[in-house]
Amino acid sequence: MTITGPEGNPKGRILYAVTGWEPANWLNEFARAAPDRAVVTAPDGPPDPSVRYAAVWKHPPGILSSLPNLQVIFSVGAGVDHIFLDPDLPDVPIVRIVADDLTARMSEYVVWQVLDHLRHGRLFREQQAKHIWAEPNQPSAADITVGIMGLGVLGTDAAHKLRHLGFNVTGWSRTPKQVDGVTCHAGNAQLDAFLGASDIVVVLLPLTQDTKGLVNRDMLMKMKPVTPLGGPVLINAGRGGLQVEADILAALDREEGKRGALMAASLDVFETEPLPRESPLWRHPRVTITPHAAASSDPRHLVPQIVRQIEDFEAGRPLQNLVDRDTGY
Ligand code: NDP
Ligand code: OXD
Numbered sequence: 001m002t003i004t005g006p007e008g009n010p011k012g013r014i015l016y017a018v019t020g021w022e023p024a025n026w027l028n029e030f031a032r033a034a035p036d037r038a039v040v041t042a043p044d045g046p047p048d049p050s051v052r053y054a055a056v057w058k059h060p061p062g063i064l065s066s067l068p069n070l071q072v073i074f075s076v077g078a079g080v081d082h083i084f085l086d087p088d089l090p091d092v093p094i095v096r097i098v099a100d101d102l103t104a105r106m107s108e109y110v111v112w113q114v115l116d117h118l119r120h121g122r123l124f125r126e127q128q129a130k131h132i133w134a135e136p137n138q139p140s141a142a143d144i145t146v147g148i149m150g151l152g153v154l155g156t157d158a159a160h161k162l163r164h165l166g167f168n169v170t171g172w173s174r175t176p177k178q179v180d181g182v183t184c185h186a187g188n189a190q191l192d193a194f195l196g197a198s199d200i201v202v203v204l205l206p207l208t209q210d211t212k213g214l215v216n217r218d219m220l221m222k223m224k225p226v227t228p229l230g231g232p233v234l235i236n237a238g239r240g241g242l243q244v245e246a247d248i249l250a251a252l253d254r255e256e257g258k259r260g261a262l263m264a265a266s267l268d269v270f271e272t273e274p275l276p277r278e279s280p281l282w283r284h285p286r287v288t289i290t291p292h293a294a295a296s297s298d299p300r301h302l303v304p305q306i307v308r309q310i311e312d313f314e315a316g317r318p319l320q321n322l323v324d325r326d327t328g329y
Helices: 024-033 100-118 121-129 153-164 188-197 217-221 245-253 299-314
Strands: 013-018 051-057 072-075 145-149 168-173 182-186 200-203 233-236 264-267 287-289
Touching: 013 024, 024 299, 051 299, 072 299, 100 121, 100 153, 100 200, 100 233, 100 264, 100 299, 145 153, 145 188, 153 168, 168 188, 182 188, 217 245, 245 264
Parallel strands: 013 051, 051 072, 145 168, 145 200, 168 182, 200 233, 233 264, 264 287
Antiparallel strands: none
16 A cells, blocks of 8 residues: 555545556645645555545456445546446445546547548558659548537537538537537437438547447448548547447458448557457558547646545535436446
8 A cells, every 4th residue: 555645634535546557647746736635545454434535547346345434436537437347336426537638638639530531641651651652632621521429528629629620520419419510419319310421430429338339330331331531430539348349340341332331440449458469450551549548637637626626525515527327427
């Protein structure tokens, strides 16, 4: 167990239970933002009654139920599916991250990938390697409709930025939405219309019981067979569990112009992470892979927000960005 901050302090301690990320920067930020509060990195031994808050990412299942006085769980990511993997999840409020820094990073990723597909990035990199000077047909942003699955915090910001660049933007959410300049679709009844209108589909959905495996053969068959880019393009920065990778690979290898054929894919998230070395996605010439890095959680921006929420909570003010356990996001 590591403890930072003062011991024997009456203020509720914070458990930092994060798997796979370097803890030093987070602990430094907690020390800076909450110098009067102890942070515990891994409780062992008897249940720790002084821990009242937990900041988690893929925490070891069962660790939270061992804390008798836990009052709030904070996800240090925007997504919370990792929290629901714990079968012994205590019945306390769950708060997720909504932060301008993270939102801006995600929109940068979406805009970067959309522009790379529009501006033939892959082709030009190939041509450069072979010293080929040739200009392909170049559609403009106004010729392309980008469809965003998930019109939440991240999807809405990306939609605005793509609109600003001149793309047509359509969106899909669970409940009806109104977003300036965006044609909005909602619910399963409007999914086909949404897919049929989109040249590039960007997935920014949370992983829930309802969305698991949604990006599958059935969905790919409903995408436009022909677009100004040749065929449809898929970009997934939501969660790997949303996609069926065997179906995406099959769609990439289907004959161009045929229904269900995918022109290219940009994938930031995968069914298994890290993406196994033997996955054929690594070597597919029309797949762009990033290592779940579309929008990193930066402790400089996120820790002060968590500490502020704890202070508000202790002062009797309501928590923000609460997760709905029924919908799973
Ligand atoms: P929000 O909760 O703000 O938005 C989620 C959106 O998805 C909402 O528009 C919601 O609809 C929609 N949605 C949820 N379930 C369904 C459904 N069954 N059918 C249709 N639409 C649905 O989340 P964020 O925008 O903040 O984040 C989205 C996801 O992005 C996160 O859950 C996480 O998985 C992922 N993420 C990935 C990162 C990365 O680095 N790759 C970084 C950060 C987040 P409604 O508006 O009706 O509620
Ligand atoms: C997140 C993520 O959910 O990094 O924030 O994926």
